[in-house]
Amino acid sequence: MKLKSLLPLAFGRFQAKEPVLLEDGLNIITGDNESGKSTLASFILGMLYGFKKEGRTRTYRTPEFERYRPWAGQEYRGILVYEAGGRLYRVERWFDPDITKIYDDVTGEEITHEFVQDSRKEYNFAQMHLGLSAKEFRNTIWIGQLGSIQDGDLGLEIQGKLENILQGTGDDLPFTKALGVLNVERGKIKTPRSTRAKLDVVLQQKAELSAELEEAREREAQVREIMVELRRLRQEEAELVEKAEEASRQLDWIRAVLLRRVVSQARHFIEEITSLERTLSQLEWARHIPDNVKQDLEALVRSKEDVEARIGEVEAELSSLGVKRQSLTDKLGQYATVLSTGLIQDQVSGLYSKYLTCKASAGRSERHANEARRVLRRLEEQAGSMGELSGLEDLLAEAENLKEIAVLSEREKARLDVEMEQAKAALAGASVGGAGGWLYALSLGVLGIAIALTIVGLPLAIPAFAISIVVFGIGSYMRKKAMDVRSQAEQVYNQAVASVEEQERRVAQAQAALTGFLELQGAASVEDLRRKVQQLSEFHTRLINAREQYDLAHRYWYEASQELSATEKELVSVLVKAGCLSQGQAVTEGAVEMLQTKLKQVAGLKAEIANVDFRVEESEAMLSKFRARQEFLKQSEMQLLDVAGVASVRELYDKIAAREKYVNTDRALGHLREKLNAVLSGRDLGGLEDELRQLEEAVGDSGQAEAAASGSGTGMADGAVSADHLSETDYQEAQKYLSGIKSDLSELRERKASMEKEAVLRQREGRPVYSIEEDLARVSEIEKELTQDKEALDLALQTLEDLSRNLRREFAPLLNQRAGEILKQITRGRYFEVRISPDLEMNVIHPGDKSQTPVANLSCGTVDQCYFALRVAVAELIVNSESFPFFLDDSFVQYDDKRLEGALEIVSELSRRHQVLLFSCHGREQAVAEKLGIPCNIVNLNRFGEKVR
Numbered sequence: 001m002k003l004k005s006l007l008p009l010a011f012g013r014f015q016a017k018e019p020v021l022l023e024d025g026l027n028i029i030t031g032d033n034e035s036g037k038s039t040l041a042s043f044i045l046g047m048l049y050g051f052k053k054e055g056r057t058r059t060y061r062t063p064e065f066e067r068y069r070p071w072a073g074q075e076y077r078g079i080l081v082y083e084a085g086g087r088l089y090r091v092e093r094w095f096d097p098d099i100t101k102i103y104d105d106v107t108g109e110e111i112t113h114e115f116v117q118d119s120r121k122e123y124n125f126a127q128m129h130l131g132l133s134a135k136e137f138r139n140t141i142w143i144g145q146l147g148s149i150q151d152g153d154l155g156l157e158i159q160g161k162l163e164n165i166l167q168g169t170g171d172d173l174p175f176t177k178a179l180g181v182l183n184v185e186r187g188k189i190k191t192p193r194s195t196r197a198k199l200d201v202v203l204q205q206k207a208e209l210s211a212e213l214e215e216a217r218e219r220e221a222q223v224r225e226i227m228v229e230l231r232r233l234r235q236e237e238a239e240l241v242e243k244a245e246e247a248s249r250q251l252d253w254i255r256a257v258l259l260r261r262v263v264s265q266a267r268h269f270i271e272e273i274t275s276l277e278r279t280l281s282q283l284e285w286a287r288h289i290p291d292n293v294k295q296d297l298e299a300l301v302r303s304k305e306d307v308e309a310r311i312g313e314v315e316a317e318l319s320s321l322g323v324k325r326q327s328l329t330d331k332l333g334q335y336a337t338v339l340s341t342g343l344i345q346d347q348v349s350g351l352y353s354k355y356l357t358c359k360a361s362a363g364r365s366e367r368h369a370n371e372a373r374r375v376l377r378r379l380e381e382q383a384g385s386m387g388e389l390s391g392l393e394d395l396l397a398e399a400e401n402l403k404e405i406a407v408l409s410e411r412e413k414a415r416l417d418v419e420m421e422q423a424k425a426a427l428a429g430a431s432v433g434g435a436g437g438w439l440y441a442l443s444l445g446v447l448g449i450a451i452a453l454t455i456v457g458l459p460l461a462i463p464a465f466a467i468s469i470v471v472f473g474i475g476s477y478m479r480k481k482a483m484d485v486r487s488q489a490e491q492v493y494n495q496a497v498a499s500v501e502e503q504e505r506r507v508a509q510a511q512a513a514l515t516g517f518l519e520l521q522g523a524a525s526v527e528d529l530r531r532k533v534q535q536l537s538e539f540h541t542r543l544i545n546a547r548e549q550y551d552l553a554h555r556y557w558y559e560a561s562q563e564l565s566a567t568e569k570e571l572v573s574v575l576v577k578a579g580c581l582s583q584g585q586a587v588t589e590g591a592v593e594m595l596q597t598k599l600k601q602v603a604g605l606k607a608e609i610a611n612v613d614f615r616v617e618e619s620e621a622m623l624s625k626f627r628a629r630q631e632f633l634k635q636s637e638m639q640l641l642d643v644a645g646v647a648s649v650r651e652l653y654d655k656i657a658a659r660e661k662y663v664n665t666d667r668a669l670g671h672l673r674e675k676l677n678a679v680l681s682g683r684d685l686g687g688l689e690d691e692l693r694q695l696e697e698a699v700g701d702s703g704q705a706e707a708a709a710s711g712s713g714t715g716m717a718d719g720a721v722s723a724d725h726l727s728e729t730d731y732q733e734a735q736k737y738l739s740g741i742k743s744d745l746s747e748l749r750e751r752k753a754s755m756e757k758e759a760v761l762r763q764r765e766g767r768p769v770y771s772i773e774e775d776l777a778r779v780s781e782i783e784k785e786l787t788q789d790k791e792a793l794d795l796a797l798q799t800l801e802d803l804s805r806n807l808r809r810e811f812a813p814l815l816n817q818r819a820g821e822i823l824k825q826i827t828r829g830r831y832f833e834v835r836i837s838p839d840l841e842m843n844v845i846h847p848g849d850k851s852q853t854p855v856a857n858l859s860c861g862t863v864d865q866c867y868f869a870l871r872v873a874v875a876e877l878i879v880n881s882e883s884f885p886f887f888l889d890d891s892f893v894q895y896d897d898k899r900l901e902g903a904l905e906i907v908s909e910l911s912r913r914h915q916v917l918l919f920s921c922h923g924r925e926q927a928v929a930e931k932l933g934i935p936c937n938i939v940n941l942n943r944f945g946e947k948v949r
Contacts, residue, residue, distance in 0.1 A: 001129045001884055002915045003044070010070040011095075012039040018248045019079070023937040026488065026909040028918045028926050031941030037919045040067055040941070044917075045142070047080040047093055047125035049134035050100075065095065081105055086128040091125070133880050140875040143868060145887040189790045195406035199786045200713065209776040219762055233752045239824040240745040249699075253300050254734050256695035257726045262679045263688055269676040270685075276669040286658035289644050297649070298481040300637055304433075307630045314623045318616065322582055325612045332605045338598045345599040348574070352592045355571050358564040365557035372550035379543045396533045399526045402517055406510040413503040413602050427489040435446045442471050443749045448589050584771070815873055822869035826902040827862070834866070861894035869902065872910065884917040892925060900928055909932040 003022045008014035013036055020029075021041070032036050042064055053064035070076055076095040083090060088105035101124055103113045115123040127133055138332075190199035290296075327427065343351075450464030514526075524527040568587060575581035578598065581591040637649075646652045680688060815836055823844070824832035833845035835852060843852040855866045868891060875886070887908070892900050904925065906914055918925060929936050938939060 001082055001084045003885060003917070004081040004083055005079075006040065006043065006047075008043045008391075009077050009079065010073055010075040011043050011078050012068040014035070014039060014043070015070070019081075020939055021937075022915070022917065022939070024909060024915055026916045026918065026929070026934060026936040027939060028929065028936050029941060030920050030921060030923065030926060033920075035919055037481060037921060038889070039068060041887065043078055044080070044887065045134075046095065047078055047091055047139075049137065050093070050098075050120065051095065051714060052120040052122060052124045064085065068098075075798055085760065089125065093123050110571055119291070122519045128198060130884055136878070140871055140878065141884060141892050142889070143871050149858075158569070175820075180703045185789075189793070191785050193604075199783065199790070202783045204785060206776065206779045206783060209772055209779055211767065212766070213772045213776060214875045216766055216772050219765060220769060221571065223759050223762050226755050226762070230752060230755055230759070233748055233755070234619045235500060235750055237745065237752070240659060240741055240748060244738065244741045244745060247734065247741055251731070251738055252695060253699040254726055254731045256692060256699055257696060258728065258731055259688060259692045263692060264683050266676055266679050266688070269672050269679065273672050276665055276672065279665050280669065283658055284487070286655050287662050289655060291660055292651070293640065294642055294660075296640055297652060299638065306629070307626050307633065311623065311626045311630070314619050314626065318619050318623070321612050321619065322614050325609060325616075328609045328612065332602065333603075334600045334611070335598060336359045337577070338595070338602055341574055341575060341578050342601065345596050345603060346437055348592065348596055348599060351567070351571055351574070355564075355587065358560065358567050360555070360811065362560040362564045365553065365560040369550070369553040371545065371556040372553040376546045376550045379539075379546050382539070383543055395521055396526075396529055398668060399514070399517055399521070399523075400509065400531050402514040403526050406507065406514050409503065409507040409510045413507055414498065420493070420500050423489065423493040423496045429489075429491045442475075444468075446471060552669060594677065600819070621761060656710045702799075753923040815877060818873035818876065819866075819869045822872055822906055823866060825906055826865045826869065826899050828898060828902055831862075831866075834869075836870065843868060861896065861899070863883040864894050865899060865903070866893070872906070883914060886910060888916065888918040890921065892920070893922075897924075897928070901932060904928050904934060911936075 002024060005019035005021050006017040008016050018098070026413050029037060029040065031284060046064065046068070051062045053060045053062055068304075078093060080091045080093075082091070083089070088104040088789055089107040089111075092101045094097070098121070100112070101110060102115065102123065102125055103110050111122065115125045115128065116125075126137070130137065130141075156225045188198050189196070190197050194200055235824070263776060348654055360694075415744035446464055450461050453461035453464055458821075518525065521529055523532065561767065571587055571592075572581065572585075575591050575595060577582055577585065580594045581587070582600075586757065641647065641649070641652060646655060816834055819836065819842075820832050820834045820899050823834060828846070831844045832847070835845065839844075842855045842856070844855060846853055855863050857865070873883070886907075892903055897904055908929075910916055920926075926936070
């Protein structure tokens with residue numbers, strides 16, 4: 001494969017109008033930062049393999065899909081032209097929406113169908129012509145700045161590719177793991193008991209697609225039936241249009257006949273209108289009285305009669321009310337004694353309730369006072385035997401004082417014990433045995449030296465004697481001082497012992513005094529004495545409360561008795577005055593009920609008298625109102641006669657009769673005019689006559705038109721219908737017949753539109769048959785492939801061991817040799833031998849001691865060079881194509897000038913067999929290529945960018 005041109009029409013920053021032309025051999029694509037080199041490199045990758053994630057059956061995009069959306073516009077597309085096998089291919093790809101078309105660039109023929117789609121719905125033209133998947137492409141012939149950790153899965157992928165070449169498959173499974181995976185993969189395809197294995201799923205999909213295909217075929221058959229029905233409806237539509245035209249002509253003839261009749265009727269109505277107008281002029285004298293005079297007169301007469309009747313009724317009611325009031329007044333005089341009390345029923349009930357309440361309250365107060373007196377007497381009897389509280393409180397204070405003296409004595413003894421121990425420790429530390437002893441020894445030593453010096457006769461003998469004397473004096477002083485200190489310590493200790501003994505005696509005395517005092521009081525401890533004092537205090541508190549309760553209850557009893565006496569006196573006075581109780585009798589419930597009954601009767605009589613007085617006032621007011629109304633009606637009658645212009649009611653009735661005749665005549669005239677207007681239909685007679693002449697000219701011979709109208713097709717009654725017998729009903733029937741035809745035509749057109757819509761919707765329901773057949777064929781092919789894969793897996797398990805042993809023997813020496821040759825040329829002989837592990841981890845052989853060094857321990861630039869050599873060597877071994885391109889994206893950034901020359905020599909050698917695209921943001925590669933005389937095609941994106949933006 002060789003790329004010929006790139007045209008990023010709408011891709012990232014590019015909006016290209018002219019293609020980027022590429023040539024065989026080396027193509028150096030240069031440009032500044034942000035000139036579009038990386039965008040153009042990603043454009044090549046996207047045009048070849050798309051931006052979908054591998055291994056996905058649904059559309060999942062890679063990050064590059066959004067990254068390289070056009071900066072402007074809605075399209076997202078490009079064109080790539082390449083040569084493979086002597087044929088030029090033009091790939092046109094729309095990234096969004098996802099559309100790919102492939103053409104023969106010479107003939108212009110679309111050849112997309114020559115390629116198949118993978119699981120990502122991507123056509124396999126790139127994999128077919130390069131022999132590489134997208135992942136293998138990025139890990140072999142697409143070479144960037146590699147580094148030792150930039151592409152961690154490179155070793156596994158390339159190792160798998162080498163192994164797969166040996167076993168003749170295209171899977172990406174690493175050969176070293178194939179033995180363990182084969183059994184798992186066979187189980188994934190199909191096992192005797194599986195239900196969700198790959199083959200099971202494919203068989204289920206095949207069954208679902210078969211059912212969907214059957215539904216789609218039924219749907220297409222239904223659409224064909226709908227199209228046949230549409231052709232029939234179009235024929236029926238043409239027939240209805242013809243019938244509608246014929247019915248319209250017949251309707252015009254009937255309209256002409258009826259119009260002729262209308263013109264005749266209009267002329268008759270005009271004559272009658274003229275006669276009625278003359279009658280109206282004769283009754284003009286009665287026209288100008290008010291319209292409502294008759295109603296006013298009748299209402300006035302009825303009102304007068306009604307008022308006179310109501311006046312008689314009110315006068316009779318006043319007489320009856322006077323008699324009734326006198327009777328009630330006589331009855332009320334019989335209750336004079338009750339009235340003299342001046343009370344009402346509610347007041348008596350309240351007074352009696354107050355009496356009962358006071359009586360109950362007095363009883364309760366008496367009971368409470370008696371109970372409080374009994375409690376008080378019982379507590380006073382107990383108080384004589386318990387003694388006075390003040391004496392016990394003094395005894396408790398004295399006991400607590402003795403206890404405090406004992407506690408303080410014990411605390412003082414504890415303090416003296418501590419001081420005695422401290423004095424004892426000080427006495428033990430005041431030893432005089434070693435005080436000045438070493439000075440005595442020193443003085444004796446010095447004295448011995450002085451004696452020796454004297455014997456020898458040296459002059460130092462005198463100073464030696466003096467020193468020995470001074471040292472002896474100091475030692476004597478220190479011993480005396482130590483003895484004084486010990487003597488003082490013994491005195492302090494003896495005093496402390498005496499103080500402790502004295503305090504022990506005081507403690508014993510204090511405890512004996514406390515114990516004796518408590519025994520006299522009959523208490524075991526101060527707390528016991530305190531509890532006795534507390535109990536006596538609580539008893540005296542209860543006694544005081546009992547006295548207060550008795551005083552309060554006695555006071556309540558006295559107050560309740562006084563209130564009861566006053567209330568009873570007031571109630572007895574009322575009952576005696578009303579005659580319900582004799583003087584000196586006690587209050588009884590019967591006497592109170594008798595008084596309440598009499599007061600109730602008095603209240604009833606007073607209410608009846610008040611009601612009678614109220615009714616008298618109302619009747620008198622109503623009588624005054626009716627007499628005023630009677631006078632008003634008389635005045636209204638005179639005003640009505642004046643308005644009508646007559647002197648009496650009889651003359652008014654005559655004038656009203658003439659006015660009614662005038663109104664009836666005017667109404668009849670109005671009806672005739674309405675009929676005339678209805679006949680004329682808002683047009684004048686002259687217009688109708690003109691329309692009639694036009695219709696007669698249009699329909700032609702009336703005899704022929706009448707014969708045409710006699711058929712049943714007009715919608716009229718069966719049989720011949722002459723012009724004399726035509727009526728508005730016939731016209732309406734003809735019009736209805738025409739409307740029916742039009743309605744049928746409208747319904748037919750609606751049905752036709754509905755069926756056309758249904759046909760479109762049925763066609764849009766589900767997928768078309770060809771699409772389902774394609775999927776069914778694809779699933780069948782997958783079924784076939786899975787079956788073949790299962791059979792192949794069974795065979796592969798038997799031969800895999802032999803193939804594994806052959807892999808290293810066949811490919812490892814070739815890969816080591818070719819990678820070493822490339823690295824030797826780049827490094828100018830510094831490194832020329834490499835060892836590549838099965839997972840493609842590289843080690844270089846040190847030229848001196850032949851030791852292996854991992855490439856990770858080398859400089860970054862050397863790591864790039866090692867992996868560049870490895871990629872080229874691997875690509876030459878695994879790419880299943882005679883000619884394929886290399887893509888170098890800033891691969892030489894970390895190379896120094898010498899090694900860059902070596903790398904470009906390798907590139908020059910590769911460019912003789914392969915097309916090479918080198919992307920660079922530096923001018924070094926171009927300068928070195930010119931220096932070495934390497935032919936190359938320069939594409940400057942800086943100048944190109946001025947055209948494409």
